[in-house]
Amino acid sequence: MSFELPSADSFAGYPAVRRSRGFRVYSPEGRRFLDLYQDAGRGMMGSRPQGLILRFKSSLEKLGPAAMPSVWTQRAARLLTGFFPDHPWVGIFPSFPEALKALEPVYGGGLPPLWDPVEAGYGRHLPENNVALSIWRPFLPVPCSDVLLPILPGTGTWGGVFVLSRKSLNVPAPPLSPFLLAPQVYGIRLFFRWLHETDPDTYANFPRGPWERLGPYLFPRCREDEHTELVKELIARGLYPSPEYFIPSIIPGDYDEGEIKQLREWEGKWNSA
Known part of the structure; x- marks a missing residue:
């Protein structure tokens, strides 16, 4: 399920990360990679947004x-x-599995299918009818759903998982550490402001390369069984893509032409593939 983080096995072949800054990650050898993974959408403002570390401290x-x-x-x-x-x-929960487990009694012990835009036509279509349970991803429309689980800074990694409902739910949630929740609230406030100020068209200049683009999201045009080889090729060229086929890569909010030069040069190759 694409709301959850990829397993460690999914990152086989990826460089170890020694540090990160903005939209770049660095290997122990000092090699720089442009971050297209961005924590599966939880890090769309880059690593360590301004003021976040101070909030943690x-x-x-x-x-x-x-x-x-x-x-x-x-x-x-x-x-x-x-x-x-x-x-x-x-409702706020420590993890995604705990949030789903708490919701089970609401649906009589069995959860309805979780609608996720990246698994439904790669985010191109909203559900035709109201759905019971869905995910919201930044820059995509809010689906018509009774219960919503939004992807926000820190969701399910260092912060809480939020469950939003149209009606009140009798669902108890364990308290979270305010040490984590306070910085997450700051990060989400910053994120909403950033969403309001960011023009999705600013992503249009990023090379199409081996992907199809929807807003900032990059969906591989290759077959699923070809994705591992594509990832290897991108890593070799200094890019850090999403490790899983159904979790899109994301155009970084900051990049320079040198970092994407080879993507532009190879665009013809992938267009003819």
Whole structure:
């Protein structure tokens, strides 16, 4: 399921990451790679957005790492309902599996299919009818869904997983550590502002290369059984793509012509493939 992070096996053949900065990751040997993975969409503002590290340090000094109820739960809910006004109920869970397990009683013990735009026509189409449970991905329309799980900074990695519903759900959620939730609220606020200010057309200048593009998302044009070889070729050219076929790569918010020069040169090769 594409909401979850890829397994360690999916990254076989990838360089180890020693550090990251902005939209670049660096191997232990100092080689730089342009990050097209971006934590499966959770890092679309790049690594360490401005002020985020300071928020982590501040929250650790003030709050400590223990999981307990905090004011940040209400602040997160207000922030999310402001962006998703049709889904006023907000639950926050430590992980995606825990969120789904908590939702099972709502549906009588069996979850409905989870609609994900990247698995449904590669994000080109919204569902024709209302769905019970769906994912929202940045820059794609909000699907008509009773329950929504948005991809946001930190979702399911260092932060909480948010469940948004049109109606109130009697679903208990364990408290999250405010040490993590406070920086996540800051990151989401920054993210919503960034979404509002970013013109999706700014991604249009990125080379099409071996992908089809939808907004910032890059979907491989090769067959699924050819994806591993494509990934190897991209890594050899200094790119860090999504490791899984059904999780799109993402155009970085910052890149220079030198980093994508070979993509432009090889565009004809992939267009004729």
